Amino acid sequence: MIPETLICIVEDEIDLAQLVDDYLSANGYRTIQFQRGDDADLWLQSNRPDLILLDLMLPGIDGLQICKNQQHRHSTPIIMMTAKVEEIDRLLGLELGADDYICKPFSPREVVARVKAVLRRSAQQANPQVENDNAVILDEQSQIVSVFANNIELTTIEFKLFALLYAQPGRIFSREYILDNIYQDYRVVSDRTVDSHIKKLRKKLIVPDQQHELIRSVYGSGYKYEAP
Known part of the structure; x- marks a missing residue:
């Protein structure tokens, strides 16, 4: 400090x-x-x-x-x-x-x-250097996320969801906000849809040391991205 x-x-x-x-x-x-x-x-x-x-x-x-x-x-x-x-x-x-x-x-x-x-x-x-020398990189053209040089292909919805969280590390996004800003017709999806996509993202976005989760859930509030 x-x-x-x-x-x-x-x-x-x-x-x-x-x-x-x-x-x-x-x-x-x-x-x-x-x-x-x-x-x-x-x-x-x-x-x-x-x-x-x-x-x-x-x-x-x-x-x-x-x-x-x-x-x-x-x-x-x-x-x-x-x-x-x-x-x-x-x-x-x-x-x-x-x-x-x-x-x-x-x-x-x-x-x-x-x-x-x-x-x-x-x-x-x-200071981006603090974030482990860009350990996580998004490629919008290919919808590929690179985690410590390991390329991971995501679906369009998965990429949009992760890009939203990634843009502001540490900020908590409520399920309602995600529904309103990611899904084109939020009336046909539910909170469980968001939870399902988050679960799939977590399985794909593996940090090598296995001790850090890029996407964390905040009980009763939503989800946030934490840089490695």
Whole structure:
């Protein structure tokens, strides 16, 4: 971790924001707090933190709007904090750009762990050499995926599905989002169809050491790609 790493905490519950702030500070991060969404959004227009911890329900403007606004500014990693479980699928969608979410009530230790994980993924995306020298490569023309120089042929649907996950390592995609964006007529397929294609992909995309799964399931949420 770089000592200068700045975390922006946007949370209207002052005690909760301070608790998270204390734990992050104890782990060497610099922090800045906002209790209002409009104040945070104004600050973000001219400042660029390394990560944003963003509450969903805020006075001024809500977290969803801040997330949308931030998409047009910088690719800053965002972890959404919410007590509204029904919003999770939306939070994880590409249209909002959230990198992760955490449900209230939560442990501040869990927040620190999520922050570290998201920052690590962000650093890997900024420096492709970290991702094992392009160990996994997609060839769109041939619909072939190369895993450590081992070429693997995929069906059209399998390739589209893997390409979606591969484009954003670590991001969790809900089954609903996959259905809406991969299948031409999602009305004739179901969650089980997605699960079936994921199962086939896992069998084909074997990492040589057998200890790393390229596609991981996140219980109750969906699937994500993790680079070797």
